[in-house]
């Protein structure tokens with residue numbers, strides 16, 4: 264039985280006071296922690312404050328990206344050492360916006376995933392195809408390649424702790440959701456790929472999220488699918504009401 268994980272990705276939204284207020288409101292509304300991992304991945308600027316604000320609750324705080332380096336002359340970067348030191352638990356790695364706008368590659372994504380594990384952060388490794396890939400029938404091969412390169416060199420144990428988020432790029436922020444069946448099919452491809460590289464029981468423990476216009480209206484159907492263990496949520500994680508509804512759906516899945 265895989266524990267569901269609902270993670271909000273706030274991207275570059277909210278001010279410090281809005282972020283603090285959100286977390287304080289959500290704190291008491293996070294459902295049973297035995298049944299769900301609830302995470303907010305906030306802008307780096309707010310992480311330290313939010314770790315403190317969420318201390319008494321089950322809400323966990325994640326970063327949206329990080330450097331693969333522990334330290335050094337890398338202006339503007341934030342290291343896994345620094346994230347772990349302030350109590351951050353999760354980090355999104357290789358989000359399609361990072362790949363598209365900030366030049367992240369499968370190679371750098373793999374280095375970041377390894378660096379996260381080296382500092383006891385849980386990486387949420389993002390993969391997903393463009394609309395063009397999908398229309399050309401390349402979804403499976405594109406996602407398989409991203410998975411294989413992204414997890415290269417990880418141990419069996421690390422795979423059981425890893426989270427992979429399947430996010431079709433054409434569904435991000437567009438209001439277009441993959442059908443639950445299509446999303447499940449690709450998440451199944453991800454699991455099968457991992458099973459071809461690791462033990463079957465390891466692949467069975469891997470948690471796979473779907474991301475792309477997840478909202479209260481479609482989350483139940485998505486969470487009901489065999490290979491979908493959670494959601495990585497942008498827009499609908501920005502409002503307390505909709506985020507809490509997603510958490511409830513996750514804990515009932």
Ligand SMILES: O=C[C@H](O)COP(=O)(O)O
Nearest residue numbers: 272435436475476497498
């Ligand atoms: O990381 C989250 C995804 O990019 C999905 O964003 P969205 O829920 O706004 O479509």
